[in-house]
Amino acid sequence: MKIETIAIHAGNHVDPHTKAVVQPIVMATTFERDADGGYASGYQYSRSANPNRDALEKVLAQLENGVEAAAFSSGNAAGMSVFQSLAPGTHVIAPDDMYHGLRNQAKQLFAGVLEFDFIDVNDEATLRAHIKPNTGIIWVETPSNPLLKITDIKKVVAIAREHNIKVVCDNTFATPVCQQPLSLGADLVMYSSTKYFGGHSDLMGGALITAEKSDWWTKIRAVQTMGGAVPSPMDCYYLVRSIKTLxxxxxxxxxxxxxxxxxxxxxxxxxxxxxxxxxxxxxxxxxxxxxxxxxxxxxxxxxxxxxxxxxxxxxxxxxxxxxxxxxxxxxxxxxxxxxxxxxxxxxxxxxxxxxxxxxxxxxxxxxxxxx
Missing domain, CATH: 3.90.1150.10 (Aspartate Aminotransferase, domain 1)
Incomplete structure (x- = not known):
């Protein structure tokens, strides 16, 4: 399907009970167990899963041609979950021009836990010079905030592959309508869904979309579930609705x-x-x-x-x-x-x-x- 069709249909299904053509909002925080104590419905507690969040994550993954998405309560929560999934002492290379909120988070909340270098990732010599044995991630933001620098994603990915380093791309300025980093080789895409996905300046959200279900992605999912920085069912509903016109x-x-x-x-x-x-x-x-x-x-x-x-x-x-x-x-x-x-x-x-x-x-x- 083309992106316009995915945006409308991937995050929605006809309600099997009422036949409503728009998926209803499920506000419940907890779900009834079966007689044997199991959860045949697939839902146990809303921090771990909710029908509206599942719908949102489904459409986000398909928009990016990813295998799975994880929705968060803000873009910063999504970025923080990536950092929290890394082993202490991991070195992260990040761009010298990037969203200041995430840069400040890296400098202040993860100081002494992770190592950061903020460099011109577009300069190949500079990028190669900063790669260390403990480098785990190269973070790119393209177009960048606020200087609108463009990073050659394919070039960064090629360098990263030589050293078994993951590439994360903040694609908030572009959206999947303008740019699809996973198709260019990135391992993970990050969004502040507050922005174009929401589109009306009235809700907050964040998202991560992965190219593969790796052990690293499992850790990120664990951070999402156990940390609990997830969007409300109402915010998920409105995001799915807004994405239809994205x-x-x-x-x-x-x-x-x-x-x-x-x-x-x-x-x-x-x-x-x-x-x-x-x-x-x-x-x-x-x-x-x-x-x-x-x-x-x-x-x-x-x-x-x-x-x-x-x-x-x-x-x-x-x-x-x-x-x-x-x-x-x-x-x-x-x-x-x-x-x-x-x-x-x-x-x-x-x-x-x-x-x-x-x-x-x-x-x-x-x-x-x-x-």
Whole structure:
């Protein structure tokens, strides 16, 4: 099936009792045992499994061409579960430009437990130089947050295979509509499903999808079950519902982003546009090769420094100045002020999540704000 069909049908089934065409929400925390003490239904306690979470995990796995998915209560919980599945002392190579929440988690919660090096994973010599005997994972985030760097997944995977290292890809900015890392050789894909999967800025979630049912995946599943950082049945239901429109929403987001990037590149107040769909992007050819669509996230820097950037975000009327991304509404953010004192993000940079409003209105809003 094509991705549009998978999105609609893989996470749903007709209720056998009522014949409802939309799967009902099962809020129960516990399930009745059989006469012999077993669980013929397959459900025992909602922390370990729930019909709505099963439906969500099924559609997530199929969207990514993976063998299985695990749903979590947030993207950070999904990432943390990967780190918790590793043996103490494992070395992790991560990108120098990545989501600051996960980077801070690695530095603060896992300090003294795991080893981390944050490097330019796109530089082959640098990557090879940082591989150690205890390196267990190379973490990639492509496109990256907030500089929209593109990592050549196939190249990283080839290097990792030489040393029996696993590759995890945070695909949140792209979604499976724009990029499918498992098909490019990655072992595991991570998402904040709060973003494009949810699509309406009203729920939280995270997900991991695996290419194979390995011993490592069994450990991750154990962390999910025993740790209990799982989404509620209600959140699972709404995620399954939102995913049904994901392919068409993302195509609309990308359509607007391509036009908005062109406008920004030609605006005299703009210093640089960072968008994988623009020919000016340093890794444009890599993006064209491995991405199905270039996504709808972009960043741009303004002439006039931080003062100009803050004036622009405060003058906008349609764009909302807020964190997060992937909703139907367009969001803009002065990213450095969110990331903290150790940020490497330029202070004149604004990150944009391009929404589904009419593109003429978005362009007009930016035009008046930058005037």
């Amino acid at each position: 392919p068409y929403r993302v195509k609309g987001h990308v359509h607007n982003a391509l036009l908005l990037a062109t406008f920004l590149e030609n605006h005299p107040a703009v210093e640089q546009v960072m968008y994988p769909g623009s020919a000016s992007h340093p890794q444009y050819e890599v993006a064209k090769e491995q991405m199905i669509l270039p996504g709808a996230m972009m960043s741009f820097t303004l002439k006039g420094g931080q003062e100009k950037a803050k004036k622009v975000v405060n003058a906008l009327k349609i764009f909302t100045q807020a964190t997060s991304l992937g909703g139907v509404e367009s969001l803009i953010e002065h990213r450095a002020s969110v990331e903290g004192p150790d940020t490497k993000t330029p202070f004149n940079l604004l990150r944009v999540s391009v929404g589904l409003e009419h593109i003429d209105d978005l362009i007009a809003d930016l035009e008046q704000a930058m005037a």
